[in-house]
């Protein structure tokens with residue numbers, strides 16, 4: 001395997017810009033890059049097709065409404081308008097009630113929730129596209145956490161530079177109920193260093209449980225593992241513990257066990273809810289990352305779930321599909337993000 005040269009990574013991990021020039025691309029990395037460009041092209045096409053579909057749908061609904069009104073008597077028209085107004089009002093009230101409950105949950109999480117840190121100190125190692133992807137992932141983490149019955153206490157540390165600029169452009173970001181720290185986690189939580197656990201796929205130790213006294217750190221990095229081992233190196237240098245998710249004990253992966261930031265946060269949040277790693281992994285890890293027999297099991301489980309859903313039980317769908325690559329939000333994730341705006345105060 002032609003892995004990139006990792007020398008000089010610790011300087012890069014600690015923000016030394018001079019040492020942070022990306023290693024030259026190998027032949028297979030160039031091939032991957034081309035594939036990625038193709039995927040991005042297809043993604044842009046899908047996005048614009050979806051936009052057009054939505055526009056047409058809206059237009060169709062508008063036309064139907066106009067036709068309904070046109071064919072109605074004066075009295076009937078007034079009734080239709082009134083009932084539409086009522087339905088809208090009810091919808092708004094329901095939404096505002098839900099938002100209120102979420103705010104309460106997130107406020108409580110800030111006091112008693114499991115601390116999860118997204119370490120945003122790697123901005124200098126990412127391209128503008130990768131930073132954009134990371135910001136989308138952070139947005140998704142915030143939304144997923146807010147939906148949860150007992151959310152985690154989320155921290156963004158080292159939140160500066162381009163990452164901060166892009167986060168600030170997100171609608172409602174200023175009102176997010178989340179810790180936003182320009183300082184690194186080491187400085188911001190300096191009296192708790194012994195409780196810090198850096199999560200990294202390269203760790204030797206496997207996580208078994210989530211300890212409420214511990215602070216779990218996730219590397220805010222979108223790098224297609226170009227900077228392999230960088231978070232483990234950072235944790236070692238800082239003298240903090242490290243651990244990997246216990247994926248191997250529950251499912252076989254067809255590719256690397258390196259997950260995206262939002263997948264890791266979603267798994268942790270699901271685990272907090274269910275205390276069951278298998279459920280958390282199966283609900284979050286995209287099928288394309290699992291070996292065939294595993295994804296078949298999941299398909300069967302998903303079928304059972306959908307039967308239950310038809311019977312009237314609500315089921316949270318799996319977030320993954322086969323369409324995207326590490327570093328981007330999966331299609332399912334984007335859809336779920338669309339249906340729910342990030343929660344703000």
Ligand SMILES: C[S@@+](CC[C@H](N)C(=O)[O-])C[C@H]1O[C@@H](n2cnc3c(N)ncnc32)[C@H](O)[C@@H]1O
Pocket residue numbers: 198199200201202217218219220221222223224225226227228229230231232243244245247257258259260261264
């Ligand atoms: C896209 S990965 C970054 C990979 C990067 N090359 C590194 O060395 O961490 C984003 C982050 O998700 C977390 N992560 C991803 N896969 C993980 C796994 N299998 N176990 C634990 N943490 C993981 C890590 O915190 C990681 O830094």
